[in-house]
Amino acid sequence: MSRSCCGGREELNGFALSAEGNDAEIIRRGVEFVGRNPSGCAVLLDFDGTLAHVVDHPDDAAALPESVEAIVRLIPLVGRVALVSGRPVADLRSRIEVDGLLYSGLYGLEHAIGAGEIGVDPKAAAWIPEVAMVTEAAIEWAASADAELDGIVIEGKGLSVTLHYRMTADHALAHEVVADWARGEAARTGMRVIFGKLNVELVPPIDSDKGSAADELIAGMDSCLYIGDDCGDLPAFDAIRRWGRDSLVLAVQSSELPADVGEKADAIIGGPQGVARLLGQVAESLD
Known part of the structure; x- marks a missing residue:
């Protein structure tokens, strides 16, 4: 597999x-x-x-x-x-x-x-305020998530934000829920989603x-x-x-x-x- x-x-x-x-x-x-x-x-x-x-x-x-x-x-x-x-x-x-x-x-x-x-x-710098708001939204969302999602870590990077779920108990469930949330934010803001090892990242829509x-x-x-x-x-x-x-x-x-x-x-x-x-x-x- x-x-x-x-x-x-x-x-x-x-x-x-x-x-x-x-x-x-x-x-x-x-x-x-x-x-x-x-x-x-x-x-x-x-x-x-x-x-x-x-x-x-x-x-x-x-x-x-x-x-x-x-x-x-x-x-x-x-x-x-x-x-x-x-x-x-x-x-x-x-x-x-x-x-x-x-x-x-x-x-x-x-x-x-x-x-x-x-x-x-410079194109990315213009996204700093939007990324900051998405980062705050991610922190609030993670804090209010169900108990089975305990362990999500939000990493604000200034020009992007990563949601890590390595420390959650059920990686498959966490991936599904975190990816859905990230896709929703991407649709709302225009940011891009990047999938990594047990993490999902939102970045500006820059080439x-x-x-x-x-x-x-x-x-x-x-x-x-x-x-x-x-x-x-x-x-x-x-x-x-x-x-x-x-x-x-x-x-x-x-x-x-x-x-x-x-x-x-x-x-x-x-x-x-x-x-x-x-x-x-x-x-x-x-x-």
């Missing part, structure tokens, strides 16, 4: 856990791929589920130290290294701040380099996603290594394939890996630990 990216049931997917031997081959392939032209290679990384384990509460997420160390080493060795995430840039920098690291936050609505000024899509973010980040590069784990990464997968240059697209294994993501990736690597080993060995090979 599998979970798709269209908002279906949350279930264990059918992909086998990546064995150590399989990871070894993927890592060998990744080292070889980046090593062919390191100065022309963009390394684009998701955060949650890729550099950090998925956790019950979004505030508790932390990048694996080994991945952070590898990123620091990689920045001067490859064309560019970027985080591509649904989190705001300020949130990402509070978890991993590295000189020279590129940040693309909120599905490309925000961007920054290192500790530099955060740029915001921006991880695909458009990837388009900007790979411009001028000769190759791209992209690593992600969720439905929001699929537009980036597609953008990189449309680009038509050398690419290696990896999905990150977990019990919640959406079937669509695993099927569209070139390979599936064994969790954030596997990602850390890959990044570390790429850096080691280039030092």
Whole structure:
């Protein structure tokens, strides 16, 4: 059984856990791929589920130290290294701040380099008051929800709002109810709905996603290594394939890996630990 990216049931997917031997081959392939032209290679990384384990509460997420160390080493060795995430840039920098690291936050609505000024899509900025009202409505709705929906967490991000239901007792029921509420708000406000791992997000109706973010980040590069784990990464997968240059697209294994993501990736690597080993060995090979 599998979970798709269209908002279906949350279930264990059918992909086998990546064995150590399989990871070894993927890592060998990744080292070889980046090593062919390191100065022309963009390394684009998701955060949650890729550099950090998925956790019950979004505030508790932390990048694996080994991945952070590898990123620091990689920045001067490859064309560019970027985080591509649904989190705001300020949130990402509070978890991993590295000189020279590129940040693309909120599905490309925000961007920054290192500790530099955060740029915001002006079209999205106009939606800040509406998003604030939807965030307040979500908080009020969650507070008044039935007891079986206890555990819903509302994450206001300024330019979007995410409803997490990971800590509810019945994920299938919570998904149905949360998705219905989000669709209703989308119909009322014009915002878009994005489905993630045990969460539903409302974002402004701007033509921006991880695909458009990837388009900007790979411009001028000769190759791209992209690593992600969720439905929001699929537009980036597609953008990189449309680009038509050398690419290696990896999905990150977990019990919640959406079937669509695993099927569209070139390979599936064994969790954030596997990602850390890959990044570390790429850096080691280039030092």
